[in-house]
Amino acid sequence: MLVHLMLELYNCDRELLSNEPLIRRVLDEYPGRVDMEKVSPVHLYDIETSNPLDAGLSGFVVIAQSHISLHAWPEYGEVDIDICSCKEFSQEDAIAFAKEMFQTDDVESHFVVRATRSLRPEEPDPVRFAEAMAARRNRAASLAPAEVG
Template sequence: MIGFGPHLMVDGYEANYETLASVEAITEFLDNLPKEIGMTKIMPPYVFKYDGGDKPEDWGVSGFVIIAESHISIHTFPEKQYFSIDIFSCKEFDMDKAVEIIKEYFGTDKLEIRTTNRGTEFPRDIGIAASITGAQRSRLV
């Protein structure tokens, strides 16, 4: 793998209101997902309800869980039947499996899915990175 790692971004529409509105459901989702996709949870999920501030219809539940490989976060907007999830990892993972779990858990097939690779110049192996950098620098002289 080149770079630091993959980042999966999922926006969900027409999702289950009760799931989106529940601190307990979001906590359960963040508690179980890491193991289901081969990640290592290193702390319990932190989940809270937001009242929407100046826009009461924007209330929802937000949370994250730190994994050894990076993090998973979620923001829900129950009144809009919408959620956004980010899964960022320093190791490859089965993105298709993660998407299927998300679809099933939130009761929707209406998803926008984006992926990217983060840190494309991240030195995964410091020895290899040093030799490449050294070779590049010697060509500049």
Template sequence: MIGFGPHLMVDGYNGNFEALASVEAVTNFLDTLPAEIGMTKIMPPYVFKYDGGDKPEDWGVSGFVIIAESHISIHTFPEKGYFSIDIFSCKDFDIPAALEIIKSFFGTEDLEVQTTSRGTEFPRDIGMAGAITASQRRRLY
């Protein structure tokens, strides 16, 4: 098999203000999501509140959790009801299930969803990588 894995990108609109504004809620989301989608959390989530800097209305909560399969990150903008979540994994996972968890947790059906495959030429198996390289060399000579 070749390819690193899926990258799910979610933009949420009209999310629940309390969930978006809470460091505790976002921490809980990042702490429980990996197991719910079959991933392996390898560190506690790191979550912090941002004051918005020059644009106070852009305050929110950001965080990430490193998983054995890669990472999950989130950024929230409670005043705007908006959040963005990335789930990047080196193994396939149930994307529809992840989306249902996100909708339920943040209280919105209003999601913009994009997926892509990362590392499409990444050789997962070193033996396969050797075979591909050998095959390419035979064609060159």
């Protein structure tokens, strides 16, 4: 199963939506706020399009279970946030964090359950998990520099 929360925040301060350090911080802190494991740095882009009114900041962070993405349009005072995960999380906490960071109560949210036929179990098979962890350790050991003696 995959859960996908889509948030549209309206009537946001344009200065906040243009604030690159703030947008980066939101993406950096979001995984921890929804009890997810961050596995990549924040990727943030200053988007310029053929329509200057559509310019803004867009970014994402990869989490162990999928991703969190954000698109901010200062010209319109809007920000969209998607949290997609194989792990369930608190929608309320995700919405509260967005409202806090972008200082608005004007939020539209959509929640979709996807991948209902996925073969991925909620908890990994303990034997397969142990084998995968051993293989990971062996790979890491083989990539480690040889000791000089």
